[in-house]
Amino acid sequence: MPDLADPLVLPSGLRLPNRLVKAAMTENLADARNQPTTAHERLYRRWAAGGSGLLVTGNLMVDRRFLERSRNIVADAHLDVERLARVRRAAAGVPLVAQLSHPGRQTNRFVSREPVAPSDGGAVAMMGLFRRPRALSAAEVDDVVRGFGAAAARCEEAGLDGVQVHAAHGYLLAQFLSPHVNRRTDRWGGDVAGRAAALLSTVRAVRERTRDGFTVAVKLNSSDFRHGGFTEDDAEEVVRLLVQEGVDLVEVSGGTYENPALFGVGVDAATAATTVKEAYFAAFAARARAAAPGVPIMLTGGIRTRAAMQGLLDSGAVDLVGLGRPLAIDPELPGKLLAGDPGAELPAYRLPTVAGVAGESEWYETQLRRIGAGRDVHPGLSAVRAASGFVTGEAVRGLRERRRRLALAATAGPPSGS
Numbered sequence: 001m002p003d004l005a006d007p008l009v010l011p012s013g014l015r016l017p018n019r020l021v022k023a024a025m026t027e028n029l030a031d032a033r034n035q036p037t038t039a040h041e042r043l044y045r046r047w048a049a050g051g052s053g054l055l056v057t058g059n060l061m062v063d064r065r066f067l068e069r070s071r072n073i074v075a076d077a078h079l080d081v082e083r084l085a086r087v088r089r090a091a092a093g094v095p096l097v098a099q100l101s102h103p104g105r106q107t108n109r110f111v112s113r114e115p116v117a118p119s120d121g122g123a124v125a126m127m128g129l130f131r132r133p134r135a136l137s138a139a140e141v142d143d144v145v146r147g148f149g150a151a152a153a154r155c156e157e158a159g160l161d162g163v164q165v166h167a168a169h170g171y172l173l174a175q176f177l178s179p180h181v182n183r184r185t186d187r188w189g190g191d192v193a194g195r196a197a198a199l200l201s202t203v204r205a206v207r208e209r210t211r212d213g214f215t216v217a218v219k220l221n222s223s224d225f226r227h228g229g230f231t232e233d234d235a236e237e238v239v240r241l242l243v244q245e246g247v248d249l250v251e252v253s254g255g256t257y258e259n260p261a262l263f264g265v266g267v268d269a270a271t272a273a274t275t276v277k278e279a280y281f282a283a284f285a286a287r288a289r290a291a292a293p294g295v296p297i298m299l300t301g302g303i304r305t306r307a308a309m310q311g312l313l314d315s316g317a318v319d320l321v322g323l324g325r326p327l328a329i330d331p332e333l334p335g336k337l338l339a340g341d342p343g344a345e346l347p348a349y350r351l352p353t354v355a356g357v358a359g360e361s362e363w364y365e366t367q368l369r370r371i372g373a374g375r376d377v378h379p380g381l382s383a384v385r386a387a388s389g390f391v392t393g394e395a396v397r398g399l400r401e402r403r404r405r406l407a408l409a410a411t412a413g414p415p416s417g418s
Helices: 038-049 081-090 138-157 172-177 197-209 232-244 282-291 306-315 333-338 353-372 383-411
Strands: 020-022 054-061 096-101 162-167 215-221 249-253 297-300 320-323
Touching: 020 333, 038 054, 038 081, 038 353, 081 138, 096 138, 096 215, 138 162, 138 197, 162 172, 162 197, 172 197, 197 215, 197 232, 215 232, 232 282, 249 282, 249 320, 282 297, 282 306, 306 320
Parallel strands: 020 054, 020 320, 054 096, 096 162, 162 215, 215 249, 249 297, 297 320
Antiparallel strands: none
């Protein structure tokens, strides 16, 4: 059986020096024009030195009209590729792939007045932060697919080793997969194959715009964990379709903003009752492994101890272990785990429940900002303070961005031909 310290070569040829992966976490550290910053460089330099075998960035958005956070990097035609290349160089040779994403209906009201989704429907039910989305036209879906391909080409130009197409956690491609959100009757909806068409087309677009040997990974929900949503049976079928597309890595996760199983909330008893209790989605990882012979499976979500990590590898269901929030608290954790440090167990920080899941998310994001500023993490930070700071900051940045866009429109003059 493989050890955590053993290397792994992906089908693309990319060699990972060990089995621990820094999973994607939103950094929200871009500048006002959504470009990479020195804070990203500090953060990825720290993570690279920490011992991970692979680094996956937080959301790089493919369309600046639709952001998940106001300070996401946007990998569109305005991307400063050299700035992204500096982040690549800061990672000091550790394999680095960019997570590419479109938030769809999970675009908060501070950064977009008109979120989009596969179909018309209700707003995301979370603290009043979201507006009702409108349905994308068929032509707009084609534009989204092309946007992912173009973004991947820019990541390759910046020297990154690959991209991860984000089709989990309730973002746009996951919305297409879910019958709860996707009620389309055209080629982008219907049965599982129809609902997976946007994702599969995106994978093809990325392949078409990048060289042989460029890694293409996909992050996929095991389930939405809601009635009438994306199920484990659906997910297993999608994994089989992804294998046919020749993907190099499948990361298994789960949940959405409305049912955030990624934080260990709402996982049903059947899924939680696994041999590795702290790994939220371990049961589905075994199904994914059976459906994807030859394609590495990465599991992320609630994995905190070395014993559980090694147990997952020993089970044969998992090839890579993803660590997100633990590396926001201890960036050096992978190195400690690989060294067999008996103290390398992540402290279970207890956050005030009044802040809820949103507060927990912003608590970890605040720790990333501290690392990006060259400071140490602050385990005693109030979750309520972190959550309120997020809402205030997003509102202020959103207002500034709207004013900037209005000013640009006013100075641009009348449209051509009028």
